[in-house]
Amino acid sequence: MFSGFAERFGASFAIFRPSQIMEKDVEDQASLIAAADPMTAAIGIFLHILPNDFARYLLGAGGVFLMVNVLFASRLAGRKIRPSSPKPGQMRREFAISMRTTLIFTLSGVASVMAARAGWLDTYYVIAERGWGYFAFTLVMLIVAHDAWFYWTHRLIHHPRLFRRVHRTHHKSHNPSPWTAYSFDMAEAAINAAYLPLILFLMPTSVQAIILFLVHMILRNAIGHCGYELFPSRRDGRPLFDWMTSVTHHDLHHAQAGWNYGLYFTWWDRLMGTEHPLYHEKFAAAVRKPLDGSAVAALSRQAAKSAHKKRGPSRDPAY
Numbered sequence: 001m002f003s004g005f006a007e008r009f010g011a012s013f014a015i016f017r018p019s020q021i022m023e024k025d026v027e028d029q030a031s032l033i034a035a036a037d038p039m040t041a042a043i044g045i046f047l048h049i050l051p052n053d054f055a056r057y058l059l060g061a062g063g064v065f066l067m068v069n070v071l072f073a074s075r076l077a078g079r080k081i082r083p084s085s086p087k088p089g090q091m092r093r094e095f096a097i098s099m100r101t102t103l104i105f106t107l108s109g110v111a112s113v114m115a116a117r118a119g120w121l122d123t124y125y126v127i128a129e130r131g132w133g134y135f136a137f138t139l140v141m142l143i144v145a146h147d148a149w150f151y152w153t154h155r156l157i158h159h160p161r162l163f164r165r166v167h168r169t170h171h172k173s174h175n176p177s178p179w180t181a182y183s184f185d186m187a188e189a190a191i192n193a194a195y196l197p198l199i200l201f202l203m204p205t206s207v208q209a210i211i212l213f214l215v216h217m218i219l220r221n222a223i224g225h226c227g228y229e230l231f232p233s234r235r236d237g238r239p240l241f242d243w244m245t246s247v248t249h250h251d252l253h254h255a256q257a258g259w260n261y262g263l264y265f266t267w268w269d270r271l272m273g274t275e276h277p278l279y280h281e282k283f284a285a286a287v288r289k290p291l292d293g294s295a296v297a298a299l300s301r302q303a304a305k306s307a308h309k310k311r312g313p314s315r316d317p318a319y
């Protein structure tokens with residue numbers, strides 16, 4: 001039943017076939033869940049998910065760090081966003097804190113699997129049960145809804161009453177590295193960990209879609225913190241995929257909190273007026289391309305708006 005899946009996803013990988021790993025992972029999980037008593041099942045699932053979650057962080061953040069910040073660092077020098085680089089001490093701290101986050105993510109994973117075991121969540125293993133169209137739909141939904149969840153909870157934890165206790169650790173990395181990806185306070189880790197059980201409660205989802213969602217999540221997260229602009233640009237210096245958040249987009253959030261709360265897409269920041277007014281200018285500078293002037297115009301519009309707010313409504317109705 002998994003061979004069709006393996007063929008579709010694995011055919012182009014002669015040596016390394018992620019589909020085979022997924023296939024094995026899915027089968028392992030299925031047998032663990034089938035354990036007779038709930039405690040044995042929960043412990044078995046915990047011991048199964050923990051190394052998976054740890055490996056995802058280690059390979060995702062570590063892989064991006066090795067490729068971008070070590071191996072290709074000199075080649076990518078022309079796309080470095082800031083002149084300075086994160087210090088080793090900062091990266092060690094990020095790694096240590098990320099271990100705690102990994103544990104919290106694992107506990108959320110165990111809760112999800114146990115909920116599925118009890119029949120509260122509808123997760124399934126055979127993609128053909130609901131078809132490939134539904135599989136693609138759920139994968140897109142997982143990513144789009146996660147972006148919304150992240151944007152709004154992220155804005156919430158920037159509230160002065162919550163920031164110090166919930167989000168300060170992440171912003172200690174003023175100049176982030178790929179290891180910053182999971183550097184969260186416990187409460188922030190719990191907010192992020194809550195997303196998957198919640199969405200799975202609302203939407204029947206295949207285990208394969210969940211695994212792909214998690215791989216995409218760690219890669220976008222680690223890349224967003226790598227300090228080099230990896231996203232392609234147009235000739236005029238604007239991002240080619242302007243609807244996606246670039247590395248500069250999230251880097252600006254760390255440099256100057258108060259702007260750019262989005263994770264994968266720029267939609268929410270634009271809709272809510274929270275995108276940094278100099279974002280396009282900073283992106284153009286990161287890819288060493290000339291400016292088209294629109295960012296400067298946006299900045300003066302923003303300055304006019306905040307001056308208007310400070311002074312209160314002007315007598316001139318056109319202002």
Ligand SMILES: [Zn+2]
Nearest residue numbers: 154158167257
């Ligand atoms: Zn933040």
Ligand SMILES: [Zn+2]
Nearest residue numbers: 170180225250
């Ligand atoms: Zn960040």
